Amino acid sequence: xxxxxxxxxxxxxCNLEEATALATAVRESLGAVVxxxxxxxxxxxxxxxxxxxxxxxxxxxxxxxxxYEDAGAFTGAISPRMLQGLCKYVIVGHSERRHIFGxxxxxxxRKVHAAARxxxxxxxxxxxxxDEFESARTAEVLQRQLTAVLRDSxxxxxxxxxxxxxxxxxxxxxxxxxxxxxxxxxxxxLLAEMWGLEVANGIRILYGGSVNSGNIAGYIRQPEIDGALxxxxxxxxxxxxDIVFATAATRR
Ligand code: PGA
Numbered sequence: 001x002x003x004x005x006x007x008x009x010x011x012x013x014c015n016l017e018e019a020t021a022l023a024t025a026v027r028e029s030l031g032a033v034v035x036x037x038x039x040x041x042x043x044x045x046x047x048x049x050x051x052x053x054x055x056x057x058x059x060x061x062x063x064x065x066x067x068y069e070d071a072g073a074f075t076g077a078i079s080p081r082m083l084q085g086l087c088k089y090v091i092v093g094h095s096e097r098r099h100i101f102g103x104x105x106x107x108x109x110r111k112v113h114a115a116a117r118x119x120x121x122x123x124x125x126x127x128x129x130x131d132e133f134e135s136a137r138t139a140e141v142l143q144r145q146l147t148a149v150l151r152d153s154x155x156x157x158x159x160x161x162x163x164x165x166x167x168x169x170x171x172x173x174x175x176x177x178x179x180x181x182x183x184x185x186x187x188x189x190l191l192a193e194m195w196g197l198e199v200a201n202g203i204r205i206l207y208g209g210s211v212n213s214g215n216i217a218g219y220i221r222q223p224e225i226d227g228a229l230x231x232x233x234x235x236x237x238x239x240x241x242d243i244v245f246a247t248a249a250t251r252r
Contacts, residue, residue, distance in 0.1 A: 163206070
């Protein structure tokens with residue numbers, strides 16, 4: 001049985017003080033939730049402070065990106081070695097990284113494998129643009145993005161996949177849960193083709209894109225969707241906790 005995961009992607013929000021306050025508010029209202037793993041992914045500079053706030057709560061920590069080299073002349077980059085031991089997860093290949101910062105399938109693949117080599121769990125984001133969606137190329141795009149990362153590789157000890165249609169991110173236009181379930185099923189089939197059915201069945205696949213406390217249950221009810229990557233709604237502590245509570249309360 002795959003454990004549900006709700007991960008917060010704070011993106012480029014929150015200075016140290018704000019991050020500490022937000023993490024504290026999440027900690028206070030979350031209490032002990034059963035059956036759902038929760039992770040907060042703040043900006044790099046907030047990781048230490050948020051880690052201190054979350055100590056002994058069971059809430060996990062993640063980073064939002066990582067470079068693929070261990071060390072060297074890479075101004076501005078953060079290496080997996082620096083994150084090792086600091087956080088459990090690292091988001092890789094988010095559409096904002098791909099579209100604004102020029103991450104490619106190739107660099108995303110290198111980042112995923114570098115993260116795994118340093119015992120970090122990659123949250124690999126994949127998803128089609130509106131143009132690709134409207135021209136019925138979703139399956140082709142997801143296959144390309146996934147294959148780039150998984151081909152020629154043995155199964156990683158742990159990886160999470162986040163299916164995030166680009167047109168649903170930050171737009172308020174969340175994708176239909178039934179349609180997402182079908183797409184996620186296709187993603188799992190691709191995983192099975194590369195890594196075998198047993199491994200594929202153990203990999204959590206999240207949905208991301210305009211998730212909120214009102215629509216999360218619709219996704220969680222779908223048998224193939226194992227949680228969510230939450231952007232905008234994760235910046236409000238109560239709203240984020242309500243997403244977690246609704247997840248815990250939803251029958252699968
Ligand atoms: P959103 O972002 O929830 O604001 O749509 C999701 C994401 O980018 O991971």
